[in-house]
Amino acid sequence: METSSLVIERNEFSTRDSDTAVDFLRRVYVDNQPRFAVDVRNTEFAIRSAATPAIAVDNMRATMNFGIDIESFDYLLVLMQTKGQVDVEDRADRVRARPGDTYLFPPGIPLTIRWHDPEICALRFPLARIGAVAAELTGIDGADLRFEAMQPLSAASNASMRRILGFVGRELLQPESAMSSPLVADQMSRLAAATVLSAFANSTMTRDYQSGPGYVPPAVLRRADAFIEANADQSLTIGEIAAHAGVTSRALQYGFRQHLGITPMGRLRQVRLERAHLDLQAGDQTRGDTVAAIALRWGFAKPGRFAIEYRKVYGCPPSHTLRT
Numbered sequence: 001m002e003t004s005s006l007v008i009e010r011n012e013f014s015t016r017d018s019d020t021a022v023d024f025l026r027r028v029y030v031d032n033q034p035r036f037a038v039d040v041r042n043t044e045f046a047i048r049s050a051a052t053p054a055i056a057v058d059n060m061r062a063t064m065n066f067g068i069d070i071e072s073f074d075y076l077l078v079l080m081q082t083k084g085q086v087d088v089e090d091r092a093d094r095v096r097a098r099p100g101d102t103y104l105f106p107p108g109i110p111l112t113i114r115w116h117d118p119e120i121c122a123l124r125f126p127l128a129r130i131g132a133v134a135a136e137l138t139g140i141d142g143a144d145l146r147f148e149a150m151q152p153l154s155a156a157s158n159a160s161m162r163r164i165l166g167f168v169g170r171e172l173l174q175p176e177s178a179m180s181s182p183l184v185a186d187q188m189s190r191l192a193a194a195t196v197l198s199a200f201a202n203s204t205m206t207r208d209y210q211s212g213p214g215y216v217p218p219a220v221l222r223r224a225d226a227f228i229e230a231n232a233d234q235s236l237t238i239g240e241i242a243a244h245a246g247v248t249s250r251a252l253q254y255g256f257r258q259h260l261g262i263t264p265m266g267r268l269r270q271v272r273l274e275r276a277h278l279d280l281q282a283g284d285q286t287r288g289d290t291v292a293a294i295a296l297r298w299g300f301a302k303p304g305r306f307a308i309e310y311r312k313v314y315g316c317p318p319s320h321t322l323r324t
Contacts, residue, residue, distance in 0.1 A: 081097045123168060158199070
């Protein structure tokens with residue numbers, strides 16, 4: 001199987017000129033001409049970023065105080081403060097974040113933001129991506145997703161967000177990132193989005209109870225499973241699988257759980273593990289085949305985690321299969 005590669009867009013920028021820093025922030029992050037208030041003393045501004053279509057990371061450091069009054073962001077921005085302080089206000093809430101705190105900027109609402117000598121790590125999600133993961137996990141219409149607070153639900157939620165921000169941020173910023181694999185990038189962005197949805201209060205947690213969608217014919221599940229089998233080497237969403245099967249995402253989730261005891265995305269991961277097993281059987285170390293490369297080809301970024309999953313299913317380490 002040919003391994004496709006994803007182009008990761010990388011950016012590094014630094015300046016000691018406050019006007020240049022303001023212009024950069026305006027051009028890159030907000031389109032609606034926010035108003036900046038900048039304390040120009042001892043200005044130093046630096047940012048390093050990496051982006052895929054599904055998720056982006058920014059590491060920003062500034063030795064200046066600056067503020068933004070913005071109409072809205074058209075993406076979801078989740079941040080971790082590693083130095084300095086930020087004060088954020090919307091119509092109903094006010095947040096002050098210090099080192100170790102995580103927080104988010106809800107899209108679609110006016111915000112007043114004041115940073116003081118900040119150092120932050122941030123993840124940016126397209127709204128379509130975070131909505132698709134919400135639909136996959138809960139069955140809601142992704143367009144109806146709303147975030148109801150800027151701070152995590154608990155200290156444990158904050159700790160989970162810190163781990164995922166650090167993990168995805170480090171991986172995406174690496175020069176030879178595993179996220180150049182489309183399947184790995186897809187899974188990493190899904191993991192990060194799912195963590196955000198569990199850490200911050202949002203409409204998936206408060207929606208009214210809905211009963212199951214009723215009977216889902218076996219033919220629907222067969223169509224969905226055949227589509228997964230045929231496209232396991234592609235980045236798939238629950239919406240794409242459901243559309244091919246001719247049902248809603250919620251109905252497909254329900255049918256898989258009721259009749260197969262697994263989610264559609266869990267089944268996709270099963271198939272990818274099966275394909276990795278076949279590639280290991282056909283592999284040849286003298287040609288340069290490695291467990292890590294085969295695992296990455298099928299969306300498993302961490303060889304250690306792949307080896308654990310593989311042993312559970314096949315009863316031996318993947319290195320044994322490749323050698324024999």
